[in-house]
Amino acid sequence: MPPADTQAQRVAVALVVATANGGFEPREVYLGEVRSNEILIRMVATGICHTDFSGQNGTIPVPMPVILGHEGAGVVEEVGAQVKHVQVGDHVLLSFPACETCTSCRKGQPAHCEEGPRLIFGGARLDNSTPFSLADGQRVHSFFGQSSFSSRSIVNGYCATSIDKDLPLSVLCPFGCSIQTGAGTVLNILSPTVDSSVVVYGAGSVGLAGIIAAANLTPATKIIAVDICDEKLLLAQRLGATHAINSSKEDVVRAIRHLTNGDGSSHAFDTTGIKAVIENMFEASANGARIASVASPPKGEPIHIEVSTWIGRGLVYSAVSQGSAVPRLVSARRKLNIPCVNLLILMYRHKFLPALVEFWKQGRLPVDEMVTEYSWKDFAKMQEDVRQGVCVKPVLIWDL
Structure with a gap:
């Protein structure tokens, strides 16, 4: 004492x-x-x-x-x-x-x-x-x-x-923490340019912060929110998302490619740490895309990405802590x-x-x-x- x-x-x-x-x-x-x-x-x-x-x-x-x-x-x-x-x-x-x-x-x-x-x-x-x-x-x-x-x-x-x-x-x-992480990932790592499409996987506070930053602080044209909760997706749209995808009801990769004229997203980040979501992010991204993870699957649960495909498509993948801020x-x-x-x-x-x-x-x-x-x-x-x-x-x- x-x-x-x-x-x-x-x-x-x-x-x-x-x-x-x-x-x-x-x-x-x-x-x-x-x-x-x-x-x-x-x-x-x-x-x-x-x-x-x-x-x-x-x-x-x-x-x-x-x-x-x-x-x-x-x-x-x-x-x-x-x-x-x-x-x-x-x-x-x-x-x-x-x-x-x-x-x-x-x-x-x-x-x-x-x-x-x-x-x-x-x-x-x-x-x-x-x-x-x-x-x-x-x-x-x-x-x-x-x-x-x-x-x-x-x-x-x-x-x-x-x-x-x-x-x-x-x-x-x-x-x-959460606002810094979401906004920082968009502003410090992804850095969307004119006519960019930004996909945010997970519409919690980190994802929503990223959506707000992309909508108000970058020249991105399309901002796509992905989640399984309709209420969160509605909030994401009120806060700046131009499109919303409920991944429990739609094929995410197909939906994103449809919204991006078949190209895939030019920028994306995952806030969920779910293996399947991260793998979808890779698949739904355009050649040369900048993508990032701010959360990870449990230790011992690797994601499966074909490195030769990754190299061939020129993807830039970043692991981000605290928005790199x-x-x-x-x-x-x-x-x-x-x-x-x-x-x-x-x-x-x-x-x-x-x-x-x-x-x-x-x-x-x-x-x-x-x-x-x-x-x-x-x-x-x-x-x-x-x-x-x-x-x-x-x-x-x-x-x-």
Whole structure:
């Protein structure tokens, strides 16, 4: 248990998962010392992502007990000595952590940080300590460097990006993962050109973010949503899709080729991680197409693609993490090992969250319609609504 003089200021209510497939149980947790590279956040809102449920049910192995949550937004209450880009009182969006010192980080690719897997899924800091404990002293593991299913949290400083204080944290909190991933895949990887056709497989929050970005931020002509849920497809069309295909009712490859004058799609990305869907994406793509995956089948379940056909058709296939984005302007730019000409090209990507927020302010990234707010106390109802397909992007409000 923490020292008595810290308990009053370092207590939080968190949704703790004790065992794989266990429930999200409200527990009182104690927060330890804020390290030099960390910040203390009073959480205001947290988006719910499929990855959180994958951690809870064991699909993604994480140490237990754990506080999940990785789309947090809140107010900074304390700042470690090494954190220079935020101040006490700032309103921040939280994204993924990175070490900032490895080769990938120095190249401006923090989404591929060499320490990323440990910082995101390892459940602890790099020294194996954790910021959280229960009343009996049992340590509680962290997630994504932020553990935002908690009313207050000690967060890896890299995760935080400041935004204007008059902006709605409950709407913008998903920007730290799902919106960044979907929009980033379209803008940073696919980069549709004039007369492009963009197919998005899966109309969840990541796919919808990609559709919105393609419709409002690129010159793409045809934007095709593919899903098995008619309600999600209708939402996709309201948000910018020009066409919708229900893959449970239609032959997807045939339908896409019909909509693209027999050519196939020039750009596409899959958000489902389903083997058959990924294989359909390859088959339904035009020669020379740029295609991407942001989710994968379970380990040990490979996709079957004939490499000679892939080469012959000139397909460019990318595996994308976090939209290949850099959420905020790197605090120490001199660390980046990027040639000057490339640095200018990459400026947009190196402040991606502020750019997305600006697009939202301009009305060019209208994600509001996909957000449904729930009190953190109504977590069970939110889970049921997700199972029933009632909501696309649930957001917890920390209304203690």
